[in-house]
Amino acid sequence: MSRAWNFSAGPAALPEAVLKRAQAEMLDWNGSGASVMELSHRGKAFMQLAATAEERLRRLLGVPVGYKVLFLQGGATQHFAQIPMNLAADGDSADYIVTGHWGEKAVREAAPYINARVAGTSEAAHYLDLPPRERWTLDPAASYVHYTPNETIHGVEFHDVPDVGDVPLVADMSSNILSEPVDVAKFGLIYAGAQKNIGPSGLVVMIIRDDLLARKGRPMAKIFRYAEHAANDSMLNTPNTWGWYLAGLTFEWLETQGGLAAMGERNARKAKTLYDAFENSGGFYRSPVAVNARSRMNVPFTLHDSALDAAFLAESEAAGLLALKGHKAVGGMRASLYNAVPQEAVDVLVNFMRDFATKHG
Numbered sequence: 001m002s003r004a005w006n007f008s009a010g011p012a013a014l015p016e017a018v019l020k021r022a023q024a025e026m027l028d029w030n031g032s033g034a035s036v037m038e039l040s041h042r043g044k045a046f047m048q049l050a051a052t053a054e055e056r057l058r059r060l061l062g063v064p065v066g067y068k069v070l071f072l073q074g075g076a077t078q079h080f081a082q083i084p085m086n087l088a089a090d091g092d093s094a095d096y097i098v099t100g101h102w103g104e105k106a107v108r109e110a111a112p113y114i115n116a117r118v119a120g121t122s123e124a125a126h127y128l129d130l131p132p133r134e135r136w137t138l139d140p141a142a143s144y145v146h147y148t149p150n151e152t153i154h155g156v157e158f159h160d161v162p163d164v165g166d167v168p169l170v171a172d173m174s175s176n177i178l179s180e181p182v183d184v185a186k187f188g189l190i191y192a193g194a195q196k197n198i199g200p201s202g203l204v205v206m207i208i209r210d211d212l213l214a215r216k217g218r219p220m221a222k223i224f225r226y227a228e229h230a231a232n233d234s235m236l237n238t239p240n241t242w243g244w245y246l247a248g249l250t251f252e253w254l255e256t257q258g259g260l261a262a263m264g265e266r267n268a269r270k271a272k273t274l275y276d277a278f279e280n281s282g283g284f285y286r287s288p289v290a291v292n293a294r295s296r297m298n299v300p301f302t303l304h305d306s307a308l309d310a311a312f313l314a315e316s317e318a319a320g321l322l323a324l325k326g327h328k329a330v331g332g333m334r335a336s337l338y339n340a341v342p343q344e345a346v347d348v349l350v351n352f353m354r355d356f357a358t359k360h361g
């Protein structure tokens, strides 16, 4: 058995060391005589695991005091709806900066609960660029400003945290969390589906400032209220124990790799390797995304002749390069370069691309 080079957008590659550790501990975790999946979340051993995972995440991201870390379920999509329920009262409005598919979806899911205003959008640029900050029409009375620092499908990424004044900034970091250092203090709320840089799907990590947790929001069942989850250490009901365990192993792995500064450097180098390969391909490959908006995590690209797409996919898969098919919204190819994708994978991809271009050029 051999593992392929996996460029999946998500669920995505996990660090091999994490998978091996989970495999070794599968039947008997921590001397308990059972797998971690078979133990009560209320037991001392799991509670310890959960607390350690949170501590590691706080250390990695430098989460300041005054923020709670939650381990939730429902995917990022459920939180598109739950965030407005918690942060805004009936009739309130919030500003959304829409830079791709996921931002659009966040607006749609928020709309039943609040006035979700689009205060900036790059729709006219087909989401292949970012809307200039000076054109955003932010409302100082908004409940929050929501944006998507990295749009997974369109491959556009903010390279700075936008200044939105005193209105709390809410970020869907599903596809770029833990990919480089970030100043958490600039955010009111950060959330991320786990299935890219954290662990398996079915887990959402949220970092939420205490003043936002204290907001009354709208009437809702207890299970939807973040403050209840926080008061119960994310164990209001049975959490995704397996996901939490794997997330903890990933956080530990990140620490052994040198933390987020080291990951940031590696991720920048990986992305540069691939974007440079487009530049050096004599027009055979190209990125459709504006240069300053290019994502380090998700890299869509097109071949000069789309009639070659099927051959590219078949030959790359045969060469052990997985999941390079682009999303239908953008077309062409997409290589996702999350933390667990090593430089070697990108080097193999770039060599394959060069050979393919020679063969079909």
Ligand code: PMP
Pocket: 010, 074, 075, 076, 077, 078, 102, 148, 150, 151, 152, 153, 172, 173, 174, 175, 193, 194
């Ligand atoms: N936001 C972003 C940026 C995403 O990439 C995705 C897809 N993984 C989602 C939200 C939706 O996540 P989920 O499928 O976990 O609801």
